[in-house]
Amino acid sequence: MNFDLSEELQMVRDSARDFADRVVAPTADERDREHRFPMDEFKAAAEQGFCGALVDEEFGGTQLGNMGNILIVEELSRACASTGVTVSVHNSLVTSPLKRHGTDEQKQAYLPRLAAGELLGAYALSEADAGSDAAALRCKATRDGDDWILSGAKLWITSGKQADLIVVFALAQEGVTAFIVETASDGFSVGKVEEKLGIRSSSTVEILLDNVRVPGNRVLGSVGKGLHVAFDTLDGGRVGIAAQSLGIAQAAFDASVKYAQEREQFGKAIGRFQAIQFKLANMSADIAGARLLTYRAAMLRDQGRPHTLEAAQAKLVASQMCNRVADEAVQIHGGAGYTTEFPVARYFRDARITEIYEGTSEVQQLVIARQLMAG
Ligand SMILES: Cc1cc2nc3c(=O)[nH]c(=O)nc-3n(C[C@H](O)[C@H](O)[C@H](O)COP(=O)(O)OP(=O)(O)OC[C@H]3O[C@@H](n4cnc5c(N)ncnc54)[C@H](O)[C@@H]3O)c2cc1C
Known part of the structure; x- marks a missing residue:
């Protein structure tokens, strides 16, 4: 079993990370404060080929598959969860069902323009x-x-x-x-x-x-078969929201490590206290576990294998993890974490939605239980 990303996927992740740091992160707090839609960021992401990740090359896409897509959504969400979900919905809930259920004429009519960011879905x-x-x-x-x-x-x-x-x-x-x-x-x-x-x-x-x-x-x-389209689409979308959860959690964790090294109390950095170290240790393990489940679900979808169970497991675990990690991040920041001076307050607010949309945590539990009982 190989846990390494392929060279191509590493390049996708690195370029998404670089793009997110340069283009998306600097204005994320401001956009959040002003409730301003990330249209410029969406268009710029499309120029990088990120909005055609699930579109075949013959229809103008970059054909990066679900693995490529979740790496993009994770990195965008690390910088800005709103930009992350905008691209996740566009890719997983619009280009994906068109690719999987559309006629050739529908694909030709819409996929090239969706991939290019001329159309938003x-x-x-x-x-x-x-x-x-x-x-x-x-x-x-x-x-x-x-x-x-x-x-x-x-x-x-x-x-x-x-x-x-x-x-x-x-x-x-x-x-x-x-x-x-x-x-x-x-x-x-x-x-x-x-x-x-x-x-x-x-x-x-x-x-x-x-x-x-x-x-x-x-x-x-x-x-008459719309529910099949809806649920098949949500299987992929849930992996996208698991990836969004990873991105938010990673941002909260990174901010916490930095703060723990800088903030001093009782004459030393708070990161020297075991209580803070153990929080960071748990956060890192929590993120790593959820990441594996998310990658597994994406790979199964790419391989055309059943993945309803695995997608629901990934979404359930990653979204709950995200809320735990964001909560601990605020705690590690103390009073500063409760203000808008640090982005952890935004991560904490953004984390909450991951347990609600594309099926609440309770609905993921229902999906998982149904799959278990059917087996
Ligand atoms: C910010 C945001 C963006 C969204 N984007 C989209 C979108 O783009 N497209 C779209 O179609 N929808 C979207 N949604 C809708 C979202 O998917 C729903 O809010 C979600 O599925 C829950 O439905 P509900 O809000 O009606 O809650 P309800 O279904 O009323 O649930 C309320 C509570 O009851 C629980 N519950 C319900 N049924 C059961 C059960 N059988 N067993 C146990 N517990 C149960 C739920 O888990 C929840 O805790 C979005 C929602 C939000 C908040």
Whole structure:
């Protein structure tokens, strides 16, 4: 068993790290404070090929696979969790289902522009009364000749305000169906904009569909088989959120080591106290364990092997780890950690979402338990 990244993947990680340090990190606190969407950072990431990680070369992508994608999401999230989730949703929840379930015509129409960052993608499954129970969605799809008419409201849509293209799930007579919806369509509008605890430079909005006409050739996958598309997509997305958790935790850990070496009390650096050393030791072990689970799930998806169980395990463990590590990071910083002077307060707020979106921790436990009982 080889635990080393291939040379190509090391290069992907190093270039994502360099990009995140140079382009994303310097303005992360400011964007968070101003709730400013990372559009410039997204476009710059696309120029590096990061937004086409899951797109095949024939459609203009960099074809880095899920391993490449999670290394990118981890490094971006280390600098800014909001930029991390913007790219994660675009890649894992939009380019990935297009690649896996799209027709050649759909791939040709959208993947090159998504990979180039000309188009920004979003994913709309959740509704007010369909969160953990996503299958309870009520947004309606009605046939009109060859077209479909979509009506209803979707809630909590990441990048929904800025997106050009949204994968929307709606209920047709044949069952839940996935549609590729262009946001420039008549009848599409943005409703409530959420004010959030964390990932404040990511946008989270309600989207309103008032008789939006969607051509018949914009059904993604088969009519009535949308839940298959939704859950297959979320298997990949969850690995992305596990990677986001790794990035936030790594940033919190790195800041803590630095602070422990610099801050002096009782005449010595606090990092000389065993109580602080043991916190750092636990944090590093916690991150390393979650990283292995995340890499395993990504590799299984790349190999086309079953990975629903492993993706849920990775997301559950990595997101819980992220919250523990961010909490300890604030503790190590003492009062300074509770202020905006140090980024650990942002990491602490950003960490919280990783246990909620793309399935709460309880939903990951349900998915894992179901897989165990089925075996
Ligand atoms: C910032 C943000 C961004 C998001 N982005 C997107 C997006 O881009 N696209 C999208 O479609 N959705 C998005 N979501 C929605 C997100 O996926 C849901 O919030 C999440 O799935 C939980 O649904 P809910 O909020 O309705 O909580 P609920 O389902 O109401 O859950 C409330 C609590 O009950 C628990 N619970 C529910 N059912 C069970 C059960 N059977 N057993 C045990 N416990 C249970 C939950 O774990 C949770 O603790 C986003 C949410 C947020 C906050």
